[in-house]
Amino acid sequence: MAFQIPPAARLYLRPTQFADTPIGRDGEVARLAGGLQWFAAYGLVGVEAGKRTVQATITVADLPALLATLPEPQAVHLQALAGRISSPRPAIHAGDRVIRFDQPMVMGILNVTPDSFSDGGAHVDDPAAAAGVGVDMAAIGAAIVDVGGESTRPGAAAVWEGDEIKRVVPAIERLAASGTPVSIDTRKAGVMEAALAAGAHIVNDVAALAWDDRAVEVVARAGCPVVLMHSPDPAKGPHGGEGYGDPLIEVYDWLEARIAAVVAGGVDRAKIIVDPGIGFGKALSHNLALLNGLSLLHGLGCPVLLGASRKRIVGALANEAPVDQRLGGSLALALKGVEQGAQILRVHDVFETVQAVRVWRGMRDAALVGR
Structure with missing residues (x-):
């Protein structure tokens, strides 16, 4: 050589x-x-x-x-x-549902907050309506509905654990009763416990179980799947950080170390999903390096979740498009992820993303059997 x-x-x-x-x-x-x-x-x-x-x-x-x-x-x-x-990624269970990772799937975002960056306030104080939106997401093709009660946008105020529980639990109970696979988007152990007791199946933590000292214990005891997202210093919040020398390698190494720590705490490695944390403590150049090199993360041996929907990267690359005008850019990022093997796309625009993935899937099926 x-x-x-x-x-x-x-x-x-x-x-x-x-x-x-x-x-x-x-x-x-x-x-x-x-x-x-x-x-x-x-x-x-x-x-x-x-x-x-x-x-x-x-x-x-x-x-x-x-x-x-x-x-x-x-x-x-x-x-x-x-x-x-x-190696194939083991399937996970969401109640009676089996979620497989042999093709890309969509996770729909359901925020029950007054201040999330994209849809804050749309579903606050009306759990029945919020659950209805989640059921609709599942009906049009979302494999999982991700319920969050605390905004993680830059500068967002922290939410007391009790208030967060009051926001998410009523919607989760309704969604779980409908048979919809549900993940809880939180970094607080108490919220995780309440959400899992209400019927949530997956924990999705922007702090990779590192913000709350009890988080690893809660997930290990529940035996549930968990999403570990990268952020530079999760103990201080999702948007800190002092830059990167090599963002792709540093995010990989951080996730590898975090997986090891969480497994040592009793979490089943076969139930861990990783997320590079696009937009969290990262500049445009860092996000682009991660998106272009996303397939490196498959070396961790875990399913990969990509959450780039409507994020600042789209506005930065598309004439400062406002949040509600970032569908085209979000779809471009989603398909970039799918092309590199991302198994889960966390998105706001479920119908459009599901349609894009189905068309991509049709082309892949044709290529795999034809010449």
């Missing part, structure tokens, strides 16, 4: 060169996370002292030959990464 890998370098693999079909390409392509995407190469990155010292492309067919040239620790590490990248 035309490059050298320093023996002290920490190595990463990112699936690249996605293939239209695996037909007739045995040994040349690998399947991504047991899903609908196949890829022909890995982007190999080596990092020493925070700097990339290796950047190369290795074909799937050439990976075994590369492994044979490496010291055993690096070879074992890369082999494990390749295995995680390709």
